[in-house]
Amino acid sequence: MNPPVEILPAASSAAGPFDLLMLALLLLSTLMAVALALMVxxxxxxxxxxxxxxRPGPVRHRRAIEYAWTGIPLLLFCAIYAWAAYDYAQLFRPPAGAMPVFVVAKQWMWKLEHRNGRREIGELHVPLGQPVRLVMTSQDVIHSFFVPAFRLKQDVVPGRYTTLAFTATKLGRFHLFCAEYCGTEHSLMRGEIVVMRPAEFEQWLQQGADTPGIAARGFALYRRYGCSGCHEPGSSVHAPSLAHLVGRTVHLQDGRTLVADENYVRDSILLPRKDIVAGYGPDMPSFAGQISEEDLLAIIAYIREKPDER
Incomplete structure (x- = not known):
């Protein structure tokens, strides 16, 4: 007997909660529509x-009814908003051990790179049951990373990084689309997510490990562009330490504080006068127009894993 055909399978950890939320909205809307129709x-x-x-004259003061038709929909709206906000926030809170994948979108393809340096175009291989964190940017215009079976959609924007976390829950191949009109061949910007058993994924991943990992490539770029000449302990230039920078709280010259993430590191390289660290001068030169998006991601991957300074 053939298995039933699934039109749109729920293939990620996000699919179940979002399907349940959609069902609740559909049932609530149906209930209200039926109730109003019956009243009419x-x-x-x-x-x-x-x-x-x-047909008595109109009653002008029924406070209880007014409070009810205002308060009950408001409470329902707030409850649904809190529910949806919680589920949405989980997409940006990956577990500590989530597998990083770096994504660069361009007209009209998806370019992806794994931590060990294995690269893909138009396909993303991931292990079943293991959390994945995507760090995404665009090389040209706005794109949108859309996987219907995973119930995931995230804009990919030039000039900044967006992130997305998911855990695949079904084996197979699932469609990847660009859901933002991005030019004449937008409809051809398609791909696939390939979900594999963990052991098979590790074997597949190691087949492309003959190239240096993304962090190793980032270290080479870090030295090539002269970053080590200012940010290492023995340098003659007074510059902030980059050890354990990503995720660290940074105090700025104007009194603000922020938590360093990929966007902060990117801006520090391309727009160094935007957020100057407290106790340091605006001496960092801008590398805008000199470093490609893929090389920026490699440098950031190295800084994320940068060891303690001796």
Whole structure:
């Protein structure tokens, strides 16, 4: 007997909660629509022309009814908003051991790179049951990373990084689309997510490990562009330490504090005068136009894993 055909399978950890939320919204909307329709039909029949129904004058003060029709929908709206906000926030809170994948979108393809340096175009291989964290940017225009079976959609924007976390829960191949019109060949910007058993994924991943890992490539770029000449302990230039930078709280010259993430590191390289660290001068030169998006991601991967300074 052939297995049933799934039109849109729920293939990620996000799919179940979002499907449940959508079902709740559908049921609530249906309930309200049916209730209003029945009231319209009932009043139309009862107060039709020629009926003997009593028609007293309008009642101008029914505070309880006014509070009810205002308060109950408001409470329902707030409850649904909190529910949806919680589920949405989980997409950006990956577990500590989530597998990083770096994504660069361009007209009209998806370019992806794993931590060990294995690269893909138009396909993303991931292990079943293991959390994955995507760090995404665009090389040209706005794109949108859309996987219907995973119930995931995230804009990919030039000039900044967006992130997305998921855990695949079904084996197979699932469609990847660009859901933002991005030019003449937008409809051809398609791909696939390939979900594999963990052991098979590790074997597949190691087949492309002959190239240096992304962090190793980032270290080479870090030295090539002269970053080590200022940010290492023995340098003659007074510059902030980069050890354990990503995730660390940074105090800025103007009194603000922020938690360093990929966007902060990117801005520090391309727009160094935007957020100057407290106790340091605006001496960092801008590398805008000199470093490609893929090389920026490699440098950030190295800084994320940068060991303690001796």
């Amino acid at each position: 039909i009932g009043f139309s029949i009862r107060f039709r022309a020629g009926s003997r129904a009593e």
